[in-house]
Amino acid sequence: MESNLVSYVLQDSGILIEAALVLYVAWTSQWKGQGAVAFYLSSLLVAQLTRACVLHEYGLTSLRYYYAYWSTDFLLVISAFVAMCLFFRRACLREEKMWRLIRLSLVLLFVLVAAISGVSLSLNRHDFFTYFIVGFNQNLYFTCLVLNTLLYLLLQHIDSTDDQLGLLVCGVGIQFAGPAATLALVHLTTGGRYAKLLAYLSMPLCTLGMLLVWAYVIVYVPKTASGLARRDVPLLAVPARELEL
């Protein structure tokens, strides 16, 4: 009961921060510069509001809540994947050749995850939600965690000066890694009570952690040139007189 209360408080705080951040991004006209952030935050907001409404209307054990939960989870993992693609694009803004390769790899990866999840659906056609949506969500979720790590390594490799992107990626890492670890623990302890409690709390807590990191990035960290590597020579300012000539 207490863990439920804590979880609800964390979720509601998350919704408030998401709404505040979406409003802040809109207010400061950062939609273009922070497209991936705005997109994922909006998806989170829509998903959590839908869940809260259905939960309030039909209760935790209702079938409608079950469908609403997994449908919105599907929306969230797809949004997370799209946000990861947008982050990769931002990282490779000046590396067109690399971006073409990465874009192809991302498409192939998505098709592969869908195909793997489709295999389990073909074996159990009677329950689309349990065998496809849940499986697909789990697979794509873990794929996003791996992709996020690869993106972090890529940023180190190209020595990116985009400090905002570095922190955004770390925020996403917390959001993905925490719940993945606790869910694996639940699986290993075959649904142990404390592991379940930890998993129940870790999801909203990690989302809250990511939102706080993102809020810090959007509000405090100045935007630097995207895709510009530290090794790149900065462009020299041309004197006004030369321009006139």
Added chain:
Amino acid sequence: MIPATFVLILSAALFFFYLHVICQKILRRQFDREYFESIVNANRLEFPSLRKSLEELGAPVDYPRLRMMLKCDFLALTYLLKNAANVNQRYSNEEQLLILYCRWQFLSLAVRRLLKVGEKKAILRVTSVLQYFANVVGQRVNTVRFGNLTAADYLLNL
């Protein structure tokens, strides 16, 4: 069983790694000048000399004394963070995260001491957090003025 163990180890490691990177990125924030010096002098903090001796001289470490020095500096700076020129009288979110990080590094220092590996690294991380705290306090104090003097100058002239 094996995939779940693999996911658990990998995810937990990544979780702590990302937390560490976030803290390091916050610590890399540039201040417009070295505010920490006036705070260090006014409060007789010892972490800069400790860091200097470690970086330049590689002096042998007297662990109990070193831990005590760092703890004292940490307590003094966290007190100042909360109370010196802080209108809200509370820590910001990033300060809370860094306080947790600093405590984690103290724990890590104790473990590294037991295992006798990489103590210097943990000490340098603690000193970088302390320097950040001193910079934040110095920057805040610098905005408060006593007559013609900033609070930092006032403290230096005591």
